[in-house]
Amino acid sequence: MSKKVLIIEDEKNLVKLLQVNLESRGFDVITAFDGEEGLEKAFTELPDVITLDIQLPKMDGWEVCKRIKSNPETKDMPVIFLTVIPQKEGGEKAKIAGADFYLTKPFDPSKLVDMIENIIKKKNEQKIPVQKNTLI
Numbered sequence: 001m002s003k004k005v006l007i008i009e010d011e012k013n014l015v016k017l018l019q020v021n022l023e024s025r026g027f028d029v030i031t032a033f034d035g036e037e038g039l040e041k042a043f044t045e046l047p048d049v050i051t052l053d054i055q056l057p058k059m060d061g062w063e064v065c066k067r068i069k070s071n072p073e074t075k076d077m078p079v080i081f082l083t084v085i086p087q088k089e090g091g092e093k094a095k096i097a098g099a100d101f102y103l104t105k106p107f108d109p110s111k112l113v114d115m116i117e118n119i120i121k122k123k124n125e126q127k128i129p130v131q132k133n134t135l136i
């Protein structure tokens with residue numbers, strides 16, 4: 001079973017924290033530190049799940065998500081927004097961009113890893129649809 005996660009995040013400490021938590025549970029982790037790099041890696045690496053910050057250099061997360069979801073090869077990739085923007089302010093815009101999940105910072109990294117494992121499990125069991133637009 002493939003367990004590849006792309007982290008698109010400009011906060012290097014958070015990237016390291018997520019990477020350590022994911023790798024300790026057997027995930028292959030790919031990282032990108034700005035929107036353009038993240039979009040390129042989404043298209044070339046074809047991860048199972050993407051975690052995506054909204055406030056990024058070069059291209060914001062809204063645009064990255066829209067482009068991922070508008071590409072036939074990547075449109076079904078689950079995207080989890082990880083952001084400081086409260087759900088009340090960004091949740092509707094996240095749905096419009098095509099995000100599957102919206103998680104506000106700070107969050108519990110182990111719960112995020114559990115969530116990612118569950119998403120991948122459901123994706124691999126499919127074709128049971130993954131529940132979308134879930135808030136944590």
